[in-house]
Amino acid sequence: MKITKTAQAGAVESSDVLITVAPNPEGGIKIELETKRVIEKQFGQQIEKVIRETVEALNVEDVIVKAQDKGALDYTYRARVQAALERAL
Amino acid sequence: MSHYRSMLIMPGNSPKRLQDASVFNPDLLVLDLKGVKDEEKDSARLLVKEAIGFMDYEKVKIVVRINTLESGFGAKDIEVIARVKPAALMLPQASVEKLQDVEKILAGVEKEAGLEPGKILLFPVIETVKALENVSSILSVSTRVVGAFFNADGLAQELGMTRTKDGEEILYARSKVAMACRVAGLDSFDTPYNDGNDTEGLEKDAGKARNLGFTGKAAINGRQIDIIHRVFA
Numbered sequence A: 001m002k003i004t005k006t007a008q009a010g011a012v013e014s015s016d017v018l019i020t021v022a023p024n025p026e027g028g029i030k031i032e033l034e035t036k037r038v039i040e041k042q043f044g045q046q047i048e049k050v051i052r053e054t055v056e057a058l059n060v061e062d063v064i065v066k067a068q069d070k071g072a073l074d075y076t077y078r079a080r081v082q083a084a085l086e087r088a089l
Numbered sequence B: 001m002s003h004y005r006s007m008l009i010m011p012g013n014s015p016k017r018l019q020d021a022s023v024f025n026p027d028l029l030v031l032d033l034k035g036v037k038d039e040e041k042d043s044a045r046l047l048v049k050e051a052i053g054f055m056d057y058e059k060v061k062i063v064v065r066i067n068t069l070e071s072g073f074g075a076k077d078i079e080v081i082a083r084v085k086p087a088a089l090m091l092p093q094a095s096v097e098k099l100q101d102v103e104k105i106l107a108g109v110e111k112e113a114g115l116e117p118g119k120i121l122l123f124p125v126i127e128t129v130k131a132l133e134n135v136s137s138i139l140s141v142s143t144r145v146v147g148a149f150f151n152a153d154g155l156a157q158e159l160g161m162t163r164t165k166d167g168e169e170i171l172y173a174r175s176k177v178a179m180a181c182r183v184a185g186l187d188s189f190d191t192p193y194n195d196g197n198d199t200e201g202l203e204k205d206a207g208k209a210r211n212l213g214f215t216g217k218a219a220i221n222g223r224q225i226d227i228i229h230r231v232f233a
Helices: A037-057 A074-088 B015-024 B038-054 B076-084 B097-112 B131-132 B135-139 B153-159 B168-184 B199-212 B220-230
Strands: A007-010 A015-023 A029-034 A063-069 B006-012 B028-032 B061-065 B088-091 B122-127 B147-150 B185-188 B216-219
Touching: A007 A074, A015 A074, A015 B153, A029 A037, A037 B028, A063 A074, A074 B015, A074 B038, B006 B015, B006 B220, B015 B028, B015 B168, B015 B220, B028 B038, B038 B061, B038 B199, B076 B088, B076 B097, B076 B147, B088 B097, B088 B147, B088 B216, B097 B122, B122 B131, B131 B135, B131 B153, B131 B168, B135 B168, B147 B168, B153 B168, B168 B185, B168 B199, B185 B199, B216 B220
Parallel strands: A029 A063, B006 B028, B006 B216, B028 B061, B061 B088, B088 B122, B122 B147, B147 B185, B185 B216
Antiparallel strands: A007 A015, A015 A063
């Protein structure tokens, strides 16, 4: 399944994340994470894994996922990525 | 599910508040989809679904206040939320017909998802004049109905009432809901006390609700829970 437009879900608020998804003309799933350096160092791989798993579970291809993190937990990532992708279809 | 003293209502689109809510140890935690802005309802629905699956709410029972079916959001709420098995769904602006419609959709989702039939319970919200006059019929629509929540703010909006702290204007409505629930042997939750900083006023108001026959009270602020538990001990 391919997304057709840019869409967002979530918020730049404490414990949340603002997810922006857009079609990726170069193909594949590209993840851009914006967070505190310490968070990226400790949890960056886990966050990317959650985002990738959520995208793949929805069978979405060729997408850029930008995450502006404010300390969100895994469940929030799953919910916000899913919402953004559904809005972009 | 019976004889709970408190229900804490939290907005369903705030991860921070969803995470913090169980700290206050309410008997029931109501994750609210109805109060969310229309353009965020899809996102809130997914957040609540994921939160229920992810978080350890320990002894707190999870209830989800869904949107009405006529809003266009309610059926999807049931479809998505029932699959993560909350203890109950709360139905705003309840009526006999609306409860029957919700039960039909819920039974369909349970069957499709292989869930135990009838396990997800229902809390109708009594917040319209019609619901108030038919409250006994609403309570007996389904065996899933385990209690009712009286929302005075909804009723006040319909009637153009001005709410006061002593609640004289809602005496009849409160008495009617509390008595109907007593007759049916179900839990009844009084309307929240809207001033989160007035602990003395809350204690007085909760005592009044208890004396009218309510078995518990709703809260919109976690700090209200201890007082409610003390009054309804």
